[in-house]
Amino acid sequence: xxxxxxxxxxxxxxxxxxxxxxxxxxxxxxxxxxxxxxxxxxxxxxxxxxxxxxxxxxxxxxxxxxxxxxxxxxxxxxxxxxxxxxxxxxxxxxxxxxxxxxxxxxxxxxxxxxxxxxxxxxxxxxxxxxxxxxxxxxxxxxxxxxxxxxxxxxxxx
Numbered sequence: 001x002x003x004x005x006x007x008x009x010x011x012x013x014x015x016x017x018x019x020x021x022x023x024x025x026x027x028x029x030x031x032x033x034x035x036x037x038x039x040x041x042x043x044x045x046x047x048x049x050x051x052x053x054x055x056x057x058x059x060x061x062x063x064x065x066x067x068x069x070x071x072x073x074x075x076x077x078x079x080x081x082x083x084x085x086x087x088x089x090x091x092x093x094x095x096x097x098x099x100x101x102x103x104x105x106x107x108x109x110x111x112x113x114x115x116x117x118x119x120x121x122x123x124x125x126x127x128x129x130x131x132x133x134x135x136x137x138x139x140x141x142x143x144x145x146x147x148x149x150x151x152x153x154x155x156x157x
Contacts, residue, residue, distance in 0.1 A: 001031060001032075001092065001093050001097060001098060001099070001100060002031070002032040002033075002034075002098065002099045002100070003027075003032070003033045003034075003099075003100045003101075003102070003142070004033075004034050004035075004036060004063070004100070004101045005033075005034070005035045005036070005101075005102045005103075005104070005138065005139070006036045006038060006060055006063050006064075006101060006102070006103045006104070007035060007036070007037055007038065007103075007104045007131075007135055008038045008060070008104065008105055008106035008131070009037070009038070009039070009040040009106065009131070009132075010037055010039070010040070011037075011132050011135060012132065013132060016132050016133065016135065016136050019136045019140075020135055020136050023136070023139035023142070023143045024139060026143045027142055027143050027146065030146040031146065035135075038059045038060060040106075041055055041056065041106075049108040050111075052106065052107075053105075053106070053108050053109060053110060053111035053114075054113070056105065056106050056111070056114075057110070057113040057114045060105075061113065061114065061117060064101055064103075064117055065099065067098070067099065068100070068101045069097045069099065069100045069101065069119050069120075070100075070101045070117055070119050070120075071100060071101070071102045071103070071118065071119065071120045071121070071122055072105070072110060072114065072115070072118045072120070072121045072122070073102060073103065073104045073105075073121075073122055073123070073124060073134060074105075074109070074110065074123060075123050075126075076121060076123065077120070077122040077123040078120070078121065078122055079122075079123045079124075079125075079126070080122065082141060082144050082145065082148065082155060083148055083155075085122075085141060086145035086146070086148040088122075089142075089145050089146075089149070090149055102122075102138065104134055104135060105131075106131070107131060124137055124138065
């Protein structure tokens with residue numbers, strides 16, 4: 001399986017960049033993984049949230065193939081424990097999913113076009129987090145999931 005994480009806008013904070021890179025290096029020991037950064041939109045002044053979501057949707061959807069299993073990181077998605085998330089990933093692998101694409105939207109969320117392209121929605125928490133922090137939280141949980149699946153001691157339960 002290949003996993004891709006699509007994010008809107010670059011990660012500004014150095015500490016977040018370092019943390020993300022740490023977990024990306026760890027994840028690649030288990031699976032093919034890449035992060036695709038959609039540049040932040042220019043000329044947003046005067047644009048409504050709906051217009052911004054639609055413009056971001058065009059850029060996001062360019063990186064998704066029809067055969068991909070698309071999972072939106074969305075506050076209204078299913079919530080999992082770390083073990084439950086690892087089981088979710090195992091289920092996808094057992095179903096021979098070749099490419100999973102996780103998407104973290106911009107500040108205004110996703111357009112209906114992106115929602116219609118999605119197979120699943122996952123929520124990392126009922127709390128609201130900065131979009132850049134969510135990137136770090138997600139890659140850490142992805143790494144944790146693979147250590148759980150490989151019965152490694154990273155996760156304590």
